[in-house]
Amino acid sequence: MSSLRTVRNRKPSLVTLALAGSAVAVAAFASGATGAALAGPAGPSAAPHAAAVPAGPVGEGGRATASRASQANRASQASPGAQADPASLVSPASLISPAGAARDSIVLLAKARTPRQIARAMIPRFHWKVGKQYKYLNRLWQRESGWSKYAYNPYSGAYGIPQALPGSKMASAGPNWRSNATTQIRWGLRYIKARYGSPRRAWLHSQATGWY
16 A cells, blocks of 8 residues: 555646646747747848948848938037037137247237337347437437338438438338338437437437438
8 A cells, every 4th residue: 555655646647747748848949949049040131240230220120210310410410409519619719729829929919019119129239228218219200200100201202210311221121111110110220320329319419400
């Protein structure tokens, strides 16, 4: 009785057999699907190399999606209300180095100097003291031309800030003597240095004679 009962207890039930059969079927199906996925479709319709597949969904639907995304991106950039790319907000002015900006500022200031400022800066080159000589030079050329580089005396033919006679004499200081204040002042200071020695003496002579 004992042996028979033990054998009878070891006999599997119908439910157990059904469950085991289902498990085998599921395992077989899964194995077949995995094998098909690993093998891939055969023939000309096989998928292209991975490097040739664009990012995103593969196939016509994926390409259409990528195309629509590209068009939307271009439309947002063309739209006035679209958010601008931070890189596009960099102005050309911000690309200029501080040293370059300072150099350009100095050049602009130099170009904007008045004839009087040019003369003051030039006086030390002739070994004169600005504090002692500039006031006489200012009086002299204020009376002669009003510091105008286009001043012309129709009676004598004198021309420019220093009233060179004739004006073409100033060509020795530069070819642009007709319109450049620096060239005219350079020539005028050379003339004063050679003839009178200093602006003070030139002014005193002009006071005494009416010319210098």
